[in-house]
Structure formats: C-alpha cells, structure tokens
Amino acid sequence: MAEVLVYVDHVDGAVRKPTLELLTLARRVGEPVAVALGNGAGDTAATLAEHGAVKVLAHEAAEYADYLVVPKVDALQAAHEAVSPAAVLVPSSAEGKEIAARLALRLGSGVITDAIDLETGDQGPVATQSVFAAAFTTKSRVSKGTPVITVKPNSAAVEAAPAAGAVEALSVSFSAAATGTKVTSRTPRESTGRPELTEAAIVVSGGRGVNGAENFGLIEALADSLGAAVGASRAAVDAGWYPHTNQVGQTGKSVSPQLYIASGISGAIQHRAGMQTSKTIVAINKDAEAPIFDLVDYGVVGDLFDVVPQLTEEVNTRKG
Numbered sequence: 001m002a003e004v005l006v007y008v009d010h011v012d013g014a015v016r017k018p019t020l021e022l023l024t025l026a027r028r029v030g031e032p033v034a035v036a037l038g039n040g041a042g043d044t045a046a047t048l049a050e051h052g053a054v055k056v057l058a059h060e061a062a063e064y065a066d067y068l069v070v071p072k073v074d075a076l077q078a079a080h081e082a083v084s085p086a087a088v089l090v091p092s093s094a095e096g097k098e099i100a101a102r103l104a105l106r107l108g109s110g111v112i113t114d115a116i117d118l119e120t121g122d123q124g125p126v127a128t129q130s131v132f133a134a135a136f137t138t139k140s141r142v143s144k145g146t147p148v149i150t151v152k153p154n155s156a157a158v159e160a161a162p163a164a165g166a167v168e169a170l171s172v173s174f175s176a177a178a179t180g181t182k183v184t185s186r187t188p189r190e191s192t193g194r195p196e197l198t199e200a201a202i203v204v205s206g207g208r209g210v211n212g213a214e215n216f217g218l219i220e221a222l223a224d225s226l227g228a229a230v231g232a233s234r235a236a237v238d239a240g241w242y243p244h245t246n247q248v249g250q251t252g253k254s255v256s257p258q259l260y261i262a263s264g265i266s267g268a269i270q271h272r273a274g275m276q277t278s279k280t281i282v283a284i285n286k287d288a289e290a291p292i293f294d295l296v297d298y299g300v301v302g303d304l305f306d307v308v309p310q311l312t313e314e315v316n317t318r319k320g
Contacts, residue, residue: 204219
C-alpha cells in the first residue's frame with residue numbers, strides 16, 4: 001500500500017487533535033508516515049503510533065521555531081523525496097495552508113484546501129470539500145503530481161489503530177529562503193481554559209443581539225457549562241465586543257463542531273460560510289425571520305437574555 005505523509009502539529013511533543021484526525025483519514029488512502037519537526041519531535045512517536053503511523057520521520061532544529069514556515073516546507077520536501085508518497089496531508093490552519101501551498105508549488109503539484117473527507121480513487125485520493133458557504137459539496141482530485149491536501153479540523157472522528165511508529169531521523173538541508181523571515185519576539189496568549197475554537201466539539205457564539213461587550217458573559221457562561229469554545233460574529237467583533245481571534249466566518253475562522261449554538265446572530269452569508277458544516281446547529285434569535293433559521297437543526301425564537309441564562313442553568317442542573 002502506498003505511503004501518505006502526515007504533517008504533525010504538536011507543541012513540545014504534545015500532538016494536537018487535528019493531526020490524529022489526519023492519521024485516521026490517511027489510513028483510508030494508504031499507510032500514514034508522520035513528519036514531526038521541531039522541539040520534542042521524537043516525543044510524539046508513541047501517540048502517533050497509537051493512531052496508525054507506521055513510521056515517524058523526526059527532525060529537531062532551532063530553525064523551526066526561529067523562522068516562519070519555510071524551514072517546515074524544506075523538511076516536508078525532504079520527506080517527500082525520501083518516501084515518494086501518494087499524498088501529503090496537512091492540518092487546515094492558516095500556517096498549514098501556507099505550508100501546503102508552498103510545498104505544492106515546489107513539487108509542481110496541485111493543492112486542495114479545506115477538505116472534509118478523503119477516499120481512494122482510481123487515479124489517486126479523492127477529497128470532499130464543502131464550498132460556496134456550504135451550499136454545495138464537491139469531490140476533487142489532483143491531476144498532476146503528488147496531491148497536497150489540507151483538512152479542516154473536526155472532519156473525522158479520531159480512531160486508534162496501533163502501528164509500529166518506528167522513529168527515523170529525517171535529513172533536512174535548509175534552503176537560503178529558510179532564514180528570510182525571523183521571529184523576533186513572542187507573547188504568550190492568555191489562557192481562558194476553554195478549548196481552541198477551530199478544534200472544539202462545541203462552540204457557543206454571540207452576535208449583534210448580545211448588545212455589548214459586557215453581555216458576552218452570558219455567552220461565556222453557557223460555553224463553560226458545556227465545556228465549549230466561545231465564538232463571535234463579525235458584527236460583534238467589529239463593534240469591539242470580542243477579540244478578532246474568536247471571529248467565526250468568512251473573514252474569521254472556519255469551525256465544524258459537533259454542536260454550534262448561535263445566539264443573537266442573524267445568519268448573514270459571511271457568518272454562515274464559517275460554521276455551516278457544523279454537525280448540529282442551534283439558533284436563538286428573537287427575529288423569527290432571521291436567515292439563520294433557514295439552516296438550523298433546532299431554533300428558539302426568543303430573547304437571548306431570557307433563553308441563554310435558562311439554558312445555562314438547565315445544563316448545570318443536569319450536570320449536577
């Protein structure tokens with residue numbers, strides 16, 4: 001069976017969930033070979049092996065932390081030359097998409113972004129995408145070179161499938177461009193204790209109807225009762241009520257959780273583009289004609305200031 005390269009997103013050896021999802025999808029089209037780079041790369045092996053990696057190509061170097069993107073592209077190119085894979089899978093983050101695009105350009109290959117599923121085809125892996133604000137589902141394949149595919153988080157359930165996971169040192173020669181953009185400083189992001197927005201199984205979002213930054217506490221309380229991430233519409237972010245890092249939509253982040261709760265969000269196409277692939281969608285809005293109700297699984301026509309606190313209290317009661 002052909003091998004499939006999987007780029008490992010990890011923090012000092014702790015593998016992030018989107019990578020485990022990639023390993024699950026990679027097993028549908030070949031044998032996963034993980035590529036782990038940077039500090040703690042070797043420490044990822046046990047987790048990767050547990051989830052199906054037949055090999056782990058590891059390389060540690062200061063360049064991965066000190067410079068942006070290009071060193072990682074150099075390493076993936078080296079892994080591609082060593083393995084000759086059937087495909088390269090990368091998490092569909094902002095950095096992941098840039099890595100994928102640069103790698104595809106170097107390989108003279110096609111790139112597919114934001115895939116939500118993978119399957120085998122007669123002429124190589126076939127990727128499923130949700131496009132045009134999730135109004136259509138398409139199936140695509142790369143017709144030239146090795147397919148480079150980015151996959152949206154929460155597209156596949158993580159499945160354990162123990163494999164050898166043998167660690168092999170990857171030989172990497174950094175290009176002249178690798179040191180072109182240097183990281184000069186870092187500021188730790190203040191932790192909220194909530195899951196990462198794009199990876200969360202549940203997302204609770206607030207919009208214009210929240211009517212002020214001081215009222216986002218209602219949204220946060222519901223999110224915390226559910227162990228959810230907090231999102232915001234563009235209107236709420238533009239008004240300065242919540243940080244841009246939490247914006248869901250075409251100009252924000254794309255999410256695909258098991259449960260998405262939209263409170264006080266009308267459902268403009270810009271917002272729908274970022275959340276319409278959620279598995280179950282619930283909307284709370286006092287306007288019965290709001291466009292958001294056209295796509296929900298469950299809708300509550302009511303004032304969020306009445307509904308959300310009652311919902312939070314009910315969730316906490318049932319948890320207790």
